[in-house]
Amino acid sequence: MRLAVPWELAPVSTRTIRTYLLLLLFLALRAFGNLCLAWGTKHLHEALAAHPLAYLRSMAQPFIALGIVMLIVALLVRLALLSVADLSFILPMTAIGYVLAAVLGRFFLHEAVSPRRWAAVAVIFAGAALVGSTPHSTTGKIQGAK
């Protein structure tokens, strides 16, 4: 008779832990990637919207380059996440990013977040989570499981 090893005892929970680790990694990468981009672009000497070439030049700024790399890795992590979890689980969970952006803006960029903006962020989070929790295939041949 074989001895049961720990990972055989709980195959479901290791998958769950892996899913949440990937989710945590994705949220952190996207939030801090956006923060790096915000920090980098705010310290540029030229306005980005005015010239298309300004974007190319801006990528030499270390924080902007770091932010873009983090966002690309975040996209890859999201692909991995999609392979272990349902889109209907991932979409509402990633709506946490709206709240994270407000928190990071408040504490790292010292933005003045008014009570009204906190309320707006909360309502947007709720709305995005609600949209994300709806069945995700209504037109294809594969109908959503009842």
Next chain:
Amino acid sequence: MTWVLVAVMVVATALSDLLQSYEMKRAGAQSVGARGVGRLLRMVVERRYLLLSIACLAFSFFAFMALLQSAPLSFVVPASAASFILETVAAKVLLKEEIGARRAAGALLVLIGVALLGGA
């Protein structure tokens, strides 16, 4: 200027998602294994709508960067959620998807939230 950039970002995001959704529904289910990713990359180059959607995505990202430069992070990221409203309407009208009560309520909440952001 801020709201012009928000509009560019939101419309470009919605357009990109719509084009992707339309083309990928025609293409059928795809996998994301090592071979699947290669196949996906080839599809992006070969299918006109997917290329166009990548162009829209680039536009949306550049607008996002310009916004981050001039507006607070705590405004820009939540404002980007406005694409949910446009996408929900477009999904119903153009892609003929069924919009349930929950999705409609969610899009409405996002609309209220973005309106709140406007005066904050």
